[in-house]
Amino acid sequence: MTQRARTTKVVRAGINSETQFGDVISPVHISTTFAFKEFGVVPANDYSRANNPTRSLFAQAVADLEGGSGAVATASGMGALTACLISLVPANAVVVAPNDCYGGTWRLLDALATRGSFAVRYVDYSHAAAAQAAIDESVALVLVESPSNPLLKVTDIAAVAALAHDAGALVVVDNTFASPIVQRPLELGADVVIHSATKYLAGHSDVVLGVIVTNSPSLQEDIAWWANCVGVTAGPIDAYLGLRGLRTLHLRMEAAQANAAAIAGFLDGHNAVGKVFYPGLPTHASHGLAKKQLHGFGAIVSFELKSLDAAKAFCNGLESICLAESLGGVETLLSHAATMTHAMMPNEFREAAGITDGLLRLSVGVEDVNDLTADIAAGLERALRA
Numbered sequence: 001m002t003q004r005a006r007t008t009k010v011v012r013a014g015i016n017s018e019t020q021f022g023d024v025i026s027p028v029h030i031s032t033t034f035a036f037k038e039f040g041v042v043p044a045n046d047y048s049r050a051n052n053p054t055r056s057l058f059a060q061a062v063a064d065l066e067g068g069s070g071a072v073a074t075a076s077g078m079g080a081l082t083a084c085l086i087s088l089v090p091a092n093a094v095v096v097a098p099n100d101c102y103g104g105t106w107r108l109l110d111a112l113a114t115r116g117s118f119a120v121r122y123v124d125y126s127h128a129a130a131a132q133a134a135i136d137e138s139v140a141l142v143l144v145e146s147p148s149n150p151l152l153k154v155t156d157i158a159a160v161a162a163l164a165h166d167a168g169a170l171v172v173v174d175n176t177f178a179s180p181i182v183q184r185p186l187e188l189g190a191d192v193v194i195h196s197a198t199k200y201l202a203g204h205s206d207v208v209l210g211v212i213v214t215n216s217p218s219l220q221e222d223i224a225w226w227a228n229c230v231g232v233t234a235g236p237i238d239a240y241l242g243l244r245g246l247r248t249l250h251l252r253m254e255a256a257q258a259n260a261a262a263i264a265g266f267l268d269g270h271n272a273v274g275k276v277f278y279p280g281l282p283t284h285a286s287h288g289l290a291k292k293q294l295h296g297f298g299a300i301v302s303f304e305l306k307s308l309d310a311a312k313a314f315c316n317g318l319e320s321i322c323l324a325e326s327l328g329g330v331e332t333l334l335s336h337a338a339t340m341t342h343a344m345m346p347n348e349f350r351e352a353a354g355i356t357d358g359l360l361r362l363s364v365g366v367e368d369v370n371d372l373t374a375d376i377a378a379g380l381e382r383a384l385r386a
């Protein structure tokens with residue numbers, strides 16, 4: 001099936017499937033429990049922690065967009081990662097993770113490693129030799145975040161998957177920053193894709209949600225079993241909001257990417273700005289790979305100002321852009337990695353990953369690009385005076 005056909009399928013997911021009243025949109029199933037028609041005959045949905053029709057509809061729609069066979073929807077992106085770690089990493093195994101991953105991912109891996117659940121090796125996947133050295137037979141799971149948060153490094157998923165599979169490890173890709181419109185890791189050899197669906201998939205900054213997609217029925221069964229066992233599955237109203245957002249994902253991504261490309265170009269030439277991190281810029285370290293692997297360049301642009309004071313001056317006084325955690329909504333959000341999304345990372349770790357005090361991350365939304373550029377231009381003037 002082509003990606004366009006999958007998009008149509010998702011726009012129409014569950015449409016006209018209700019038979020009692022003829023609802024066009026599938027109703028939200030908020031019941032916690034479902035009646036057995038007969039003693040001993042377990043219905044497909046029996047108890048909502050394990051199975052819920054609204055949650056299944058959302059999960060399958062994401063699986064369709066990612067080219068997977070099935071998915072498990074979780075209460076958050078961190079819930080998705082937790083379910084993967086619990087189900088896929090045996091005791092005392094090794095997890096390989098990117099050295100510039102989302103701060104919450106780092107916190108979870110570090111906390112579990114500190115209590116002895118497994119060991120973690122952090123690596124910069126853009127150094128092929130480092131990746132090769134880190135992935136050996138002791139590794140159970142290779143976690144990739146691509147493009148990475150906040151430096152937008154693109155990982156060569158096919159190459160990492162080949163290394164991991166040779167070592168007998170599974171590859172889990174956090175595809176939150178790209179969305180399946182821009183990158184489809186299962187097609188590149190990944191075993192599992194996870195999302196913070198709080199971001200692009202739901203797309204309106206009004207629900208915290210996660211999802212785990214795979215094209216292996218046995219992995220799917222294992223992950224679903226654990227997600228139910230520990231109770232990290234998504235609630236039906238959250239899943240409904242996720243599905244509602246998902247129907248317009250392709251349109252939102254197209255508009256946001258066009259805005260992001262224009263803003264990256266504007267920032268790139270400005271004398272208040274040091275480096276601009278955007279995979280669509282020829283100067284970006286991953287540009288060549290991004291052209292090959294991505295369908296577009298995403299809608300996140302990070303950029304460096306000269307100091308913490310310059311970053312503060314930029315943030316204070318914005319009119320169309322909101323200083324806030326998170327990303328992937330229709331509205332443009334700005335965050336300061338060192339004090340916000342990556343505050344939980346120790347300084348030395350942050351510095352080694354290249355996350356400086358002047359680094360800002362823009363999640364570009366779908367507003368009129370001229371309004372956004374005017375706000376950014378005014379912020380850069382403030383930064384120059386700081």
Ligand SMILES: Cc1ncc(COP(=O)(O)O)c(C=O)c1O
Nearest residue numbers: 076077078102149176196198209
């Ligand atoms: C790349 C990435 N993965 C996972 C998460 C965690 O997702 P959630 O906040 O939905 O738990 C985030 C949150 O910002 C993220 O940016």
